[in-house]
Amino acid sequence: MSEYIRNAWYMAAWVGEVPADGFLARTLLDRKWLLWREADGGWAMVADRCPHRFVPLSRGTFAGGRIACGYHGLTFDGSGACVHNPFGGALPDSARLATMPVVERHGGLWFWPGDPARADADLIPDFTFIDAGAPVDRSHYVMGVNYELIADNLLDLSHAEFLHVESFGTNGSLFSHGAHTVEQDETGAIWNKWDMTAAPPPGWAAPLLGDGGTVDQALHIRWHAPASLALFIAMHPTGEAQPLVPPMANPHILTPETQGSTHYFFTHDPGPEAEAMARRVFLDEDEPMISAQAEAMAGEDFWDxxxxxxxSDKAAILARRKLMQLRRAEAE
Amino acid sequence: MSEYIRNAWYMAAWVGEVPADGFLARTLLDRKWLLWREADGGWAMVADRCPHRFVPLSRGTFAGGRIACGYHGLTFDGSGACVHNPFGGALPDSARLATMPVVERHGGLWFWPGDPARADADLIPDFTFIDAGAPVDRSHYVMGVNYELIADNLLDLSHAEFLHVESFGTNGSLFSHGAHTVEQDETGAIWNKWDMTAAPPPGWAAPLLGDGGTVDQALHIRWHAPASLALFIAMHPTGEAQPLVPPMANPHILTPETQGSTHYFFTHDPGPEAEAMARRVFLDEDEPMISAQAEAMAGEDFWDxxxxxxxSDKAAILARRKLMQLRRAEAE
Amino acid sequence: MSEYIRNAWYMAAWVGEVPADGFLARTLLDRKWLLWREADGGWAMVADRCPHRFVPLSRGTFAGGRIACGYHGLTFDGSGACVHNPFGGALPDSARLATMPVVERHGGLWFWPGDPARADADLIPDFTFIDAGAPVDRSHYVMGVNYELIADNLLDLSHAEFLHVESFGTNGSLFSHGAHTVEQDETGAIWNKWDMTAAPPPGWAAPLLGDGGTVDQALHIRWHAPASLALFIAMHPTGEAQPLVPPMANPHILTPETQGSTHYFFTHDPGPEAEAMARRVFLDEDEPMISAQAEAMAGEDFWDxxxxxxxSDKAAILARRKLMQLRRAEAE
Structure with a gap:
């Protein structure tokens, strides 16, 4: 079990997950939180735990930007302040809820669990591509493994040749025609890039090319600490500037729910069919394999x-090292 | 996790729970016990664990006040003595079952898990009111939380205004017309009393009063260590000596099954409808809230x-302090 | 929890449990292993865990004596060597699977988890009787308790008088007419022997004898460390050399799956009826009792x-002592 990085932006939810006249209750980094939209359009993020008897406020009653505890009636607003005490009398300073900075960006709500003074919204990784391209649906599910194992999985896309051979495989051209590079960019992101040159096309692409035509294919993934990833896929007829099909860019944003479970935020083409396809890859192919890995590791440290x-592990290892450095810096 | 108080009376069962020609097996304070009525009308309470291979004797055969182990046949009587050894030969002193003092009182069986020499039956809390009033049914169920959290719940009846607002709420008159006092009596019991004066009546009571008539209402609860409680409710037309409806008195007797589960002994009006009502309040309203509290506390100490x-927490806090004092005294 | 004895033979599986063109995946002594038959008729036993990301290789693809990892494609043969790396390039020495010596004997596959140099096949306990007698079926199931508790059970057959009174009981003649001896033989095995002389016959045997005829009955069990047992049963008309019914010999071979679960290898008369009978005794009679024992012991050491x-416990205690000596020797 590794400490969470605290001075970093994590995504809490897609905006659309928060009910219009209510709140979203979600466990993030082992603690329960409530999210709701304030009347002024801003966002509240408060601890889902009454300071009196510790019960979840989400069991209570929400109205008008205030949540009343379902056990003894203490009521709090989005600033965390207690705004109603049924018993009357003054309340001590401890009668308030913990809060966190929260920022709406790229259709997601991002929070900063560390020092609020350092919560600079410019540090939120860039996901403007989500809205820049064709319309997409935003989805979320919880995967029952530690977030670092999922990042390992995404940072080594060669696994697609085996685990996703029927959906995303490249007919082995990744190994036969691929060049592998790992880079770090000016935002601190780590990039893992597979670039295939003059490779035989996948079956569905062959009819779009001339006889014996080949493709240049890019499979790039970008990682920002702690675990916000973006996948970029492109395919061109060899040597041509015009892509064969529109390039794809997808967020794979991971936020720890607990040490053993992770919120996975992703997008897909609109509609239930594309969602089912995405879930099949994540839930039927990736999750069982990563869960089996977690079970085999039995709580031991990865390096031990x-x-x-x-x-091919280079990017994943650089990312793990960066998290270790961040943890060490925060421990000091 | 807090040590159990050992030199105290706890209730093991209602007499009616013990089968006429058999035994009752029940886990109490983390250990398994057997209870049966002896031929002379007294009670046996012996460890449900064979000293040979530790299997529960409750898996064996009971007849004539003797229990034979189902594994290798050693047989014990209600004094804990081994009265039959299939292999013949003398047995060492360790061939006996642990026992505890057990006393029948107020329709319940009370046991003393500490020093038997200190087991004075006069220290059993007074529940004579159970048989003194109208006939009641005695019921029992197990709540999946620590007994101190249930005692906290009962010792702060203001929660009825929120959690039981549809069943036991007082329309807010507890806050608007209520006086709160906490007392200790000569038996060592702690009392939490809410007394409402000239309060608007509940809906069902209004027709029994004149126009604009008000009520005086008492909501008193009594706690004896470790966790035997009694609830007393009374309602009078304001200023009148005659009660509006017969006053109610109910036992809420709590015995730890384990650190995370509690035997809850209570009574209700005869018949299945009243039992269903009581269970609804306990199981559908109280238990989920207290379980959510226990989950939020995640095994940490309440004070930490x-x-x-x-x-309004005063009585609950006095009770928790008293348990701490008793624990400290027993540790010395 | 006690350390496993490592320099000893354990049974992994019946030969018939391994698919003809595939592998058997089984957890043994807390670790996952794969077993398959090699083209030359020998046996491979390799760790079911890829050294790259630790996922079980059993989630991959097996063909021609090679297993390819389902995550990133590393492929291993039965010697544990990596025979294919999709990424090309040289691999470090750590790119191999753990293996264990494995020997086929008496229809079972035996492995040695300790020092391979000490793996002398002559030390495998003798179970030639399995094939020497009438044909039998070989069966296997997993019992959810520690193997030492099952060995205790088998080494004290007097429990049959209580737990199996309807199937294997001797009508009490074990106690009234039985002599009990415990011996150690030249192979290091411990024998627990009940010999009944001139005992009243069981109901089914009476018609085979003259009026008032009695039987001499032997109930012998043999234990080899760590937990390979053999049961021998014989019945003669008193004083006669010719047995009344053919004598029985049965393996009861126990291999720890984990500290809290055990592979139980046994045989029975051919056909589903005899198997159902064996399972009834093991699963409906023995397992619930031993599980209740394990629960009552709650992880504490037997001797503590x-x-x-x-x-009657003498043989079981000698066996437990021998395991302690072996553990102590291995710890040095």
Missing amino acids: LKPLVLP | LKPLVLP | LKPLVLP
């Missing part, structure tokens, strides 16, 4: 288990 | 969590 | 609980 390191 | 303390 | 020791 002395993993065999392949060149 | 620095609860916000309200004046 | 100060069990009452009966003369």
